[in-house]
Amino acid sequence: MRIVALGFATLLAFPALAETVVPARTIRPNQLITGIDVTFAKADLANGYARLSDVIGQEARVALYAGRPILIGDIGPPAIIDRNQLVALRYRANGVSISTEGRALERGAIGDRIRIMNLGSRATLFGRVLGDGTIEVRN
Numbered sequence: 036m037r038i039v040a041l042g043f044a045t046l047l048a049f050p051a052l053a054e055t056v057v058p059a060r061t062i063r064p065n066q067l068i069t070g071i072d073v074t075f076a077k078a079d080l081a082n083g084y085a086r087l088s089d090v091i092g093q094e095a096r097v098a099l100y101a102g103r104p105i106l107i108g109d110i111g112p113p114a115i116i117d118r119n120q121l122v123a124l125r126y127r128a129n130g131v132s133i134s135t136e137g138r139a140l141e142r143g144a145i146g147d148r149i150r151i152m153n154l155g156s157r158a159t160l161f162g163r164v165l166g167d168g169t170i171e172v173r174n
Contacts, residue, residue, distance in 0.1 A: 053078070053079055054076065055077075055104045056083065056085070056087060056105050057076040057103060057104055058100065058101050058102070059072055060072065062098070067094055068094070068095060073087055073090050073091065076102060078104050082106050082107045083107070090105060093110040093111060093112065094110060094113040094114060095109065096109055096110060096111050097109050112146075115144060116149065116164055116168065116170075117139065117142055118141055120138070120139045121136060121137070123135075123137075123168070123170070124172055125169050126172045127171075137151040137152055137170065144164065145164055145166050148164075149161070149164060
């Protein structure tokens with residue numbers, strides 16, 4: 036709260052508004068955010084972004100509308116795996132390593148857990164996206 040003195044004995048309390056990052060224009064889902072896409076606006080949000088550097092280079096997970104604050108869950112790292120993309124699957128456990136090919140059933144960024152289909156067995160599995168674009172399947 037900011038207290039402002041008006042005159043000799045009058046005190047008024049106003050909430051102090053911080054700046055938060057908002058889109059300068061509508062940003063569609065799965066679109067990368069650039070420096071010309073965002074700006075600042077006055078808002079008091081605990082789950083918003085206060086620095087442009089935290090937002091630029093990220094990917095919109097949902098539609099972001101101009102002037103509305105960008106919330107923590109609205110953006111994330113850019114996806115390196117697209118839906119229906121052929122990917123390398125890797126399974127390692129107890130000294131055994133199995134590699135095969137699969138099809139991604141979801142989009143995913145590095146570290147995301149996504150569904151994939153093993154092309155050999157047609158089984159649906161879950162795996163974690165690695166930095167080189169392969170999917171590590173765990174039991």
